Amino acid sequence: MCRPLRRPTFPIRSQTVPAVLALSIQEIARLVPPDLPLVALCGLLFLDNATLAAFTTPLLLAYAPRFEPWQVGVFGALSAGAGSTIQLVAIRWIVAPERRWARRFAAQRARLERAVASSPSASFLAILIARATPLPDGPVKLVAAAGRYPLRLYFLAVLLGGIPYFALLAWLGHEFPVPPWALLALVVAVVLVFVVERWRKRGRRAPG
Numbered sequence: 368m369c370r371p372l373r374r375p376t377f378p379i380r381s382q383t384v385p386a387v388l389a390l391s392i393q394e395i396a397r398l399v400p401p402d403l404p405l406v407a408l409c410g411l412l413f414l415d416n417a418t419l420a421a422f423t424t425p426l427l428l429a430y431a432p433r434f435e436p437w438q439v440g441v442f443g444a445l446s447a448g449a450g451s452t453i454q455l456v457a458i459r460w461i462v463a464p465e466r467r468w469a470r471r472f473a474a475q476r477a478r479l480e481r482a483v484a485s486s487p488s489a490s491f492l493a494i495l496i497a498r499a500t501p502l503p504d505g506p507v508k509l510v511a512a513a514g515r516y517p518l519r520l521y522f523l524a525v526l527l528g529g530i531p532y533f534a535l536l537a538w539l540g541h542e543f544p545v546p547p548w549a550l551l552a553l554v555v556a557v558v559l560v561f562v563v564e565r566w567r568k569r570g571r572r573a574p575g
Contacts, residue, residue, distance in 0.1 A: 403430050405438060409446035416450030421558075423447060424501050427533060432540025440534030447533070448526040451498075451508075455521055458512035490516055491524050498528030 403411075408430045415422050431439045494511060497504035511521055 402433065405434055405442060408434075408439075409442050412443055413446040413450040416447045417453045418450075420451065420454060420504075424536070427536040428540060428545050431533065431537035432544065434537060436534040436537040436541070439537040440530040443533040444526050444529030447529055448498075448522050451525050452518055452522045455508060455512055455516075455518065458508065459515070462509075462513050487516075487520070490514070491520055494521060494524035495528040498525045499532045501532075 408426065411426055412423060415426065427439065427443065431443070490511065493507050494504070494516075497507040510516075
């Protein structure tokens with residue numbers, strides 16, 4: 368008896384998706400180093416705050432629980448404060464009146480300088496509070512840079528604000544460990560917020 372011919376079968380498309388899409392969040396999270404010494408964590412905090420200043424909280428949630436809260440509070444805040452101060456110097460250079468692209472903001476810069484000079488204690492408190500919370504401190508940093516806020520006072524403010532915040536994150540990590548997939552989701556959310564904010568600002572400048 369002749370058997371009916373069978374059509375060739377192929378694997379289901381859903382089983383041949385790209386590897387990046389097939390990986391689960393847990394599997395991607397395994398690519399992150401499971402452990403870092405305190406010196407390496409401080410180095411990463413310094414680099415992040417000297418550049419994008421966007422991944423400090425995920426770094427602390429991932430690695431701070433491996434150390435004592437006071438260690439993370441003191442040494443982490445020192446490293447992040449030094450990096451943030453260097454970033455402030457870079458922003459100062461960008462918005463300096465000698466730069467042609469910054470001349471259009473001369474009037475606003477002069478107004479900010481007068482405001483900072485008239486109430487240095489309020490500016491110090493604003494910088495300290497911005498560092499002591501997970502909220503973005505970009506607007507406060509721009510005001511400090513345009514207003515030529517003293518670097519030593521800025522470093523002291525971010526240090527005093529960072530010590531309790533960093534220590535609190537380390538303590539919370541001890542008491543309530545954050546799973547790797549949640550940390551990865553937080554990093555993805557930070558990147559998406561950064562991209563959307565950049566796109567929104569470009570959209571505002573386009574009509575002009």
